[in-house]
Amino acid sequence: MLELKMVNTFYGSIQALKDVSISVTKGEIITLIGANGAGKTTTLMSVSGIVRPASGSILFEDRDLNDLEPDQIVAAGVSHVPEGRRIFPYLTVQENLDLGAYLRRDSAGVRKDLEYVFELFPILSQRRHQAGGTLSGGEQQMLAISRSLMARPRLLLLDEPSLGLAPLIVQQIFEILVQINRQNGTTIFLVEQNAYMALRVAHRGYVMENGSIVLTDDTRVLLENEQVKEAYLGV
Amino acid sequence: MNYFLGLFVSGLTRGSIYALLALGYTMVYGIIELINFAHGEIYMIGAFTALILASVLSIAGLDALSILVIASLVAMIYSAAYGYTMEKIAYKPVRHSQRLSALISAIGMSLFLQNYVRLAQTSNFLPFPALIPRFTFLDLLPFRASSAQFVIFVTTAVVMILLTFLIKFTRIGKSMRAASQDKTMAMLLGVNVNRVISVTFLIGSATAALGGVLISSFTGQINFFIGFMAGIKAFVAAVLGGIGSIPGAVLGSFVLGWTESFGAGYISSDYEDVFAFAILVLILIFKPSGLLGRPENKKV
Ligand SMILES: Nc1ncnc2c1ncn2[C@@H]1O[C@H](COP(=O)(O)OP(=O)(O)OP(=O)(O)O)[C@@H](O)[C@H]1O
Ligand SMILES: [Mg+2]
Numbered sequence: 001m002l003e004l005k006m007v008n009t010f011y012g013s014i015q016a017l018k019d020v021s022i023s024v025t026k027g028e029i030i031t032l033i034g035a036n037g038a039g040k041t042t043t044l045m046s047v048s049g050i051v052r053p054a055s056g057s058i059l060f061e062d063r064d065l066n067d068l069e070p071d072q073i074v075a076a077g078v079s080h081v082p083e084g085r086r087i088f089p090y091l092t093v094q095e096n097l098d099l100g101a102y103l104r105r106d107s108a109g110v111r112k113d114l115e116y117v118f119e120l121f122p123i124l125s126q127r128r129h130q131a132g133g134t135l136s137g138g139e140q141q142m143l144a145i146s147r148s149l150m151a152r153p154r155l156l157l158l159d160e161p162s163l164g165l166a167p168l169i170v171q172q173i174f175e176i177l178v179q180i181n182r183q184n185g186t187t188i189f190l191v192e193q194n195a196y197m198a199l200r201v202a203h204r205g206y207v208m209e210n211g212s213i214v215l216t217d218d219t220r221v222l223l224e225n226e227q228v229k230e231a232y233l234g235v
Numbered sequence: 236m237n238y239f240l241g242l243f244v245s246g247l248t249r250g251s252i253y254a255l256l257a258l259g260y261t262m263v264y265g266i267i268e269l270i271n272f273a274h275g276e277i278y279m280i281g282a283f284t285a286l287i288l289a290s291v292l293s294i295a296g297l298d299a300l301s302i303l304v305i306a307s308l309v310a311m312i313y314s315a316a317y318g319y320t321m322e323k324i325a326y327k328p329v330r331h332s333q334r335l336s337a338l339i340s341a342i343g344m345s346l347f348l349q350n351y352v353r354l355a356q357t358s359n360f361l362p363f364p365a366l367i368p369r370f371t372f373l374d375l376l377p378f379r380a381s382s383a384q385f386v387i388f389v390t391t392a393v394v395m396i397l398l399t400f401l402i403k404f405t406r407i408g409k410s411m412r413a414a415s416q417d418k419t420m421a422m423l424l425g426v427n428v429n430r431v432i433s434v435t436f437l438i439g440s441a442t443a444a445l446g447g448v449l450i451s452s453f454t455g456q457i458n459f460f461i462g463f464m465a466g467i468k469a470f471v472a473a474v475l476g477g478i479g480s481i482p483g484a485v486l487g488s489f490v491l492g493w494t495e496s497f498g499a500g501y502i503s504s505d506y507e508d509v510f511a512f513a514i515l516v517l518i519l520i521f522k523p524s525g526l527l528g529r530p531e532n533k534k535v
Contacts, residue, residue: 048423074425086420088413090529099413102406103425151425 001026001187002047002078002155007056009039009046016042017053018211024155029181029188031198031219033232034208040191041083043208044157047189048080049073060155075103079153083160083191085144089133093124096132096143100150110150117146120176138169145173149180155187156180162194170194174201195232199223207232240378242500243493248384248453250492251391255446256469257476257484258398259318259439265415265479266435267330272341273321274443275466276348277314279459281444282363282451283352284310289364303366307448311441317348318440319433327429345466352459360458363451383453390449394442395485402481407434415479464508471515477528486526490514 002024009017016039024030034040045051047058049070058065065073079100088096097117101110118125121142127135135143141161148156158177162170178201180186192198199205199219207215207228215228222228256278263271285306292302325344329336367383402408413421414431422428450465451457468491476487491511498510518525 050419050422069427070422071425071427074423080423082420082423086417086423088416088420090416091409091412095409095412099409099421099424099426102410147424 001061002189003057003059004043004047005057005059007043007046007053007058009042009051009053011042011051016211017046020056020208020211020213022206022213022216024187024189026154026187027181027185028204029177029190029202031190031192031202031205032208033192033195033198033205035231036193038208039211040208041159042211044080044082044159044189044191047073047078047157071103074151074153077154078157079148079151079155080157081144081148081159081161083163085137085140087132087135087140087143087147089131091132092129093127093132093135093143094129096147097124097150100147101152103151109152113150113152117149120149120179121146138165138173141165141169141173145176149186153186155189157189157191159191160193161190162192162197170197177201195228199228199233237378238500241380242496244378244380244384245500246493246496247489248387248492249495250472250489251387252446252450252465253469253472253488253491254391254485255394255442255449256465257473257488258481259443260470260473261476261478261481261484262411262435262439264473265481266411266418266432267326267337268334269326269337269341270470271326271439272338272466273325273344273348274439275462275464275469276345276352277318277321277440277462278443278447278465279352279457279462280317280348281310281314281440281447282457282461283356284313284444285448285451286361286363286457289366293364299364299366299368302364303448303452306366307445310444310448314444314447315437315441318436318443322432322436327432345463349459349463356459358459360456363455363457365455366452367449381453383449387449387453390445394445398438398442398481401438407431411435468511471511474525475515475518477525480525480527480529483525483527490526 004020004022007017007020008015020043032040032043042051046053047065049065049068053066060076060078063076068076097114104110123139124143124146127139132143145161161173174197177188181188190198190202199222202219205217205219205222206213256274259274260271263269288306288309289302292305321344325340326337329340367386370382370385373380373382373385402411410421410426410431414426414428418428469488472487472491473484475491476483476485491514494510494514495507499507
């Protein structure tokens with residue numbers, strides 16, 4: 001479904017991604033783990049068209065995303081929950097959700113999806129008319145995920161959804177991600193520093209170091225890998 | 236009392252014109268954090284467009300009110316096209332450079348447009364026809380309020396209401412607010428930010444042109460330089476209200492209009508501009524984010 005081939009991305013003269021190749025199959029959850037500054041966010045931003053690779057291709061269902069503008073990439077079915085949630089602080093919860101459905105014209109479907117995200121996260125329905133900036137960190141993450149779901153994506157990109165959240169909330173959010181993947185068949189590309197949680201929910205994983213993919217395998221294998229255990233699982 | 240009411244009305248008129256202009260400053264700043272120094276020139280170009288049209292239409296024998304409506308609409312469309320083009324050629328190319336580049340580009344645009352109109356038209360003042368008809372019901376008021384003042388205030392109020400509705404409830408309005416808060420996030424949700432910026436320039440330029448036409452019809456003369464002082468005053472009003480905030484721009488405009496007219500009426504008309512800048516200095520000292528501005532200046 002998504003195929004990154006030999007992607008190289010630069011910020012000025014700094015090379016953030018080096019020959020990165022990742023493939024995501026329809027219906028699966030894959031995770032990309034790595035230390036601070038490894039290039040995980042850059043990988044997702046390259047898929048969304050916010051940063052442009054200098055070389056390599058990013059194919060999504062046979063279209064090269066490098067040729068599309070960010071809004072066309074959303075229209076193609078990719079939705080990105082960025083690092084740090086980026087809720088619009090002065091828009092209400094409802095307005096944030098409306099913007100998630102910005103490109104959609106099927107108002108009946110949008111209403112149904114709104115009900116769906118309120119079922120997933122009932123707290124959002126209570127906070128509906130509150131400004132986004134007044135929500136707690138956990139609520140903001142729920143809103144960020146819901147907002148992206150409102151686009152009804154086929155591929156959901158998530159950048160560190162566990163960042164700064166209490167373990168219980170992280171648990172809850174990961175369970176819901178699995179539920180979204182199972183119920184709707186939404187393919188999920190999960191970037192995480194919380195490697196243990198990510199490797200538990202994902203089917204396959206990639207490990208990134210200094211802008212390069214150094215390891216990839218089924219998550220069950222990665223969880224037993226000595227190198228991974230030592231570097232990312234703190235065992 | 237009637238003297239007071241007269242000054243009140245004159246402040247309201249000034250405030251209305253400032254508001255029509257200040258909207259453009261504040262909306263543009265809200266989205267691309269640029270002080271569009273050439274905004275006053277768009278107002279001036281609106282006035283010139285209306286003057287040319289009014290001359291042609293009056294030869295054609297139309298009545299004043301029809302001329303006013305047609306000339307205003309055409310001036311708004313024409314100026315909007317100017318604003319749109321200005322953004323594309325002078326601001327978009329430097330959007331990702333340092334702030335200073337965009338500011339210099341804006342000042343250059345302002346000088347270019349002033350001198351272009353001076354060469355294409357004249358540097359003398361030209362008489363502007365009084366297009367606003369006389370409403371006799373205003374004679375019944377105990378204080379002096381001309382038809383022009385009445386039309387200016389009512390038009391401004393209608394524009395503000397429409398704009399508030401647009402920003403608050405429409406799809407484009409929501410995307411404007413989103414882009415002003417976080418452009419990258421708006422893009423990640425499928426908002427075409429370039430288009431949002433263009434629409435902002437279109438709207439701001441059209442309302443500025445409307446202000447230019449109305450005030451010229453009130454004062455009765457124009458030249459290539461009218462946008463300069465009006466632009467600076469409207470900018471002061473926008474900062475006063477909190478740059479980036481639309482209600483702030485409106486409030487700041489009326490506060491400025493009244494300060495000027497009461498200051499001129501009760502103290503001395505020689506110091507009119509001094510009052511405007513004095514109030515700016517005061518607000519910058521005591522509330523740098525402006526009357527309704529958000530602390531870190533974010534916006535619309
Ligand atoms: N806008 C930018 N300009 C310059 N360099 C950048 C920029 N964004 C990221 N970098 C650099 O690119 C490299 C990869 O950054 P990236 O944000 O992709 O890492 P990450 O894996 O997401 O890290 P983290 O886990 O801390 O979020 C880092 O060395 C970073 O300093
Ligand atoms: Mg990151």
